[in-house]
Amino acid sequence: MSKNMKATSAKPKKRSQFQETMRRLSKNRSAMLGLAIILVVILISVGASIFYDYDTQVIAQVGDRLVKPCWQHPFGTDELGRDIFTRVLYGARYSLSVSFVAVLVSLIIGVPLGAIAGFCGGVIENLIMRFNDILLALPSIFTAIAIVSALGKSTLNLMIAVGVCSICTFTQVTRSAVLTVRNNEYVEAARALGATNLHIIFQHILPNCLAPIIVQTTFRMGQAIISAASLSFLGLGIPLPAPEWGAMLSAGRNYLLGYSYMTMFPGLALLITVIAFNMVGDGLRDALDPKLKH
Amino acid sequence: MGRYILKRLAMLIPVILGVIFVVFFIMDLAPGSPVNQMVSENATEEEIQAIIDEYGFDDPLLVRYGRYIWDLLHGDLGRSYTTKQPVLELYLQKLGATAQLAISAILLAMIMSLPLGIYAAVKQNKWQDGACMVISLLGLSIPNFWLGLMLIILFALHLGWFPASGNRELISIVLPAFTEGTGLMAFLTRTTRSSMLETIRADYMVTARAKGVTRVASVMKHALKNALIPIVNASGMQLAYVMAGSVLTETVFAWPGVGRQLVIAITDRDIPVITGFLIMGATITALINLTVDIVYAYVDPRIKVQYATKKKAKKTPKAKEEKAA
Numbered sequence: 001m002s003k004n005m006k007a008t009s010a011k012p013k014k015r016s017q018f019q020e021t022m023r024r025l026s027k028n029r030s031a032m033l034g035l036a037i038i039l040v041v042i043l044i045s046v047g048a049s050i051f052y053d054y055d056t057q058v059i060a061q062v063g064d065r066l067v068k069p070c071w072q073h074p075f076g077t078d079e080l081g082r083d084i085f086t087r088v089l090y091g092a093r094y095s096l097s098v099s100f101v102a103v104l105v106s107l108i109i110g111v112p113l114g115a116i117a118g119f120c121g122g123v124i125e126n127l128i129m130r131f132n133d134i135l136l137a138l139p140s141i142f143t144a145i146a147i148v149s150a151l152g153k154s155t156l157n158l159m160i161a162v163g164v165c166s167i168c169t170f171t172q173v174t175r176s177a178v179l180t181v182r183n184n185e186y187v188e189a190a191r192a193l194g195a196t197n198l199h200i201i202f203q204h205i206l207p208n209c210l211a212p213i214i215v216q217t218t219f220r221m222g223q224a225i226i227s228a229a230s231l232s233f234l235g236l237g238i239p240l241p242a243p244e245w246g247a248m249l250s251a252g253r254n255y256l257l258g259y260s261y262m263t264m265f266p267g268l269a270l271l272i273t274v275i276a277f278n279m280v281g282d283g284l285r286d287a288l289d290p291k292l293k294h
Numbered sequence: 295m296g297r298y299i300l301k302r303l304a305m306l307i308p309v310i311l312g313v314i315f316v317v318f319f320i321m322d323l324a325p326g327s328p329v330n331q332m333v334s335e336n337a338t339e340e341e342i343q344a345i346i347d348e349y350g351f352d353d354p355l356l357v358r359y360g361r362y363i364w365d366l367l368h369g370d371l372g373r374s375y376t377t378k379q380p381v382l383e384l385y386l387q388k389l390g391a392t393a394q395l396a397i398s399a400i401l402l403a404m405i406m407s408l409p410l411g412i413y414a415a416v417k418q419n420k421w422q423d424g425a426c427m428v429i430s431l432l433g434l435s436i437p438n439f440w441l442g443l444m445l446i447i448l449f450a451l452h453l454g455w456f457p458a459s460g461n462r463e464l465i466s467i468v469l470p471a472f473t474e475g476t477g478l479m480a481f482l483t484r485t486t487r488s489s490m491l492e493t494i495r496a497d498y499m500v501t502a503r504a505k506g507v508t509r510v511a512s513v514m515k516h517a518l519k520n521a522l523i524p525i526v527n528a529s530g531m532q533l534a535y536v537m538a539g540s541v542l543t544e545t546v547f548a549w550p551g552v553g554r555q556l557v558i559a560i561t562d563r564d565i566p567v568i569t570g571f572l573i574m575g576a577t578i579t580a581l582i583n584l585t586v587d588i589v590y591a592y593v594d595p596r597i598k599v600q601y602a603t604k605k606k607a608k609k610t611p612k613a614k615e616e617k618a619a
Contacts, residue, residue: 130308130309130312131312133309133312134309134312134313134316135316137309137310137312137313137576137579137580138313138316138317138572138575138576138579139535139538139539139575139576139579141541141542142538142539142541142556142572142575142576145541145556145557145560146317146320146321146568146572147320149324149560149563149568150320150321150322150323150324151323151324152324222435226437229437230437230439230541230542233439233542233545234541234542234545234557234560235561236560246437249439249440249443252443253443253546256443256446256447256451256458257447257451260447263440263443263444263447264444267437267440267443267444270437270440271435271436271437271440274435274436274437275431275432275435278431278434278435279431282431
């Protein structure tokens with residue numbers, strides 16, 4: 001123990017919380033694997049249009065229908081003769097962009113609401129949390145279905161629907177995090193210095209509540225990808241003929257017998273992407289809050 | 295205790311009213327008048343106007359909301375636009391199949407997750423723990439509609455062990471229950487593991503072992519009993535969630551439950567059915583959650599004590615922090 005203390009005190013360089021987190025995260029093999037997969041998926045979704053041109057590769061190349069996986073078509077072709085491999089690659093950008101915007105929407109709304117609720121307390125907190133109870137009472141897939149069926153099918157509405165469903169999670173997480181730090185000395189000190197409430201929330205409280213929010217964001221990204229694909233599967237997502245993974249699964253449903261590859265590959269892509277986000281989420285949780293790691 | 299139940303029931307009323315309002319508001323955003331679903335294409339102006347007057351489509355949102363609540367208090371959730379069947383009747387018709395699926399799924403999930411979670415906790419940080427956590431990670435990440443499709447391909451189409459869809463015989467519940475149960479299993483395994491990890495290190499475990507209780511007996515009798523409360527709570531919450539209707543699993547397996555009917559209603563733009571089903575789903579979720587909370591309080595004396603002192607404790611910020619944590 002004393003050796004350790006000496007060793008750390010002798011070191012002049014002190015790691016910041018960010019560096020410390022990154023150090024712990026980089027030691028977590030599954031989180032690193034997850035991160036690598038996410039990077040590959042991002043590269044695919046960005047690079048797909050550089051290496052492949054959807055119009056010339058898929059639309060113009062429409063050839064034999066329902067070709068089983070072969071050298072030329074690694075994942076086979078679908079009922080219209082489109083190459084499934086290229087479509088799966090293109091699908092990555094829909095899944096990633098929808099979940100990214102959706103989570104962003106819920107962050108932008110949920111975090112300030114939770115922070116205000118936790119910081120102000122009283123009537124305001126009650127109002128926000130009761131509204132949260134209402135959102136929580138509706139199972140999230142129901143809310144999403146209601147929103148899309150009311151607003152109509154489009155990519156933007158899908159993002160809104162998936163985003164609205166996660167608002168209550170972020171409000172809850174932020175509120176409980178704020179409650180644990182709002183009575184700390186540095187908040188009192190800031191108030192004594194005459195800082196406004198808004199300044200205290202954004203400059204002093206929220207930065208100290210980031211850990212659970214970041215962890216939740218990662219998990220929610222994975223969840224949002226599933227939600228978006230689910231809605232597309234139900235025919236409530238991105239309008240056809242976009243190569244969205246959920247919609248591809250839905251189309252493959254009619255060809256289960258004999259053409260199972262049509263449903264297998266888009267689903268695998270979905271599964272791998274979601275697992276990657278969950279692995280990074282687990283790793284981040286352990287890295288940011290070692291107390292939680294049993 | 296009685297007072298607590300009453301208080302919780304009273305708290306439920308504004309939530310349900312809020313849910314109805316939110317659903318009403320969202321449904322009101324839908325473009326176009328619902329009249330279009332109800333009349334034939336060559337209906338005259340007068341016919342359309344008659345229907346608008348009959349259903350009050352032209353009234354402001356709040357008036358329709360008030361009327362809906364009033365009808366709801368009389369047990370009337372409106373009628374389907376397409377089949378003219380009362381929505382409540384339709385809902386109750388479909389609820390049986392959903393309940394059957396939900397209960398089988400949660401039972402299956404508990405049967406799978408308890409041993410996995412306990413085993414993972416006992417073998418903490420060993421490869422067995424890692425394997426259990428990988429299984430739970432898979433269960434958590436797998437989109438259940440895709441899992442359902444894969445199960446149909448393997449067990450229904452290739453092996454022919456189970457029917458691919460519908461609910462005609464008892465055996466047809468196996469695949470949907472497994473599909474729905476996988477996600478629940480993943481969550482429950484994690485809850486079981488972390489709950490067990492807490493009790494496994496408790497002092498009474500050392501005492502039990504010192505008294506000569508075998509390792510297995512100490513885990514099963516002493517640790518599990520104490521770890522069970524959060525597990526039961528989590529299972530109850532999951533049950534509440536699937537009882538509302540598992541839209542995707544029911545759609546994949548053409549299971550004649552609430553979720554599938556909801557999807558059909560959405561395709562038909564049958565607004566009274568959508569609204570009614572969403573509201574009933576939220577109500578059932580809330581009621582089951584409430585029951586779980588009450589059972590929870592009943593089982594764990596520590597919580598009962600908390601209620602008794604809740605009024606005083608609520609005033610101090612520290613208690614609030616603890617509650618949040």
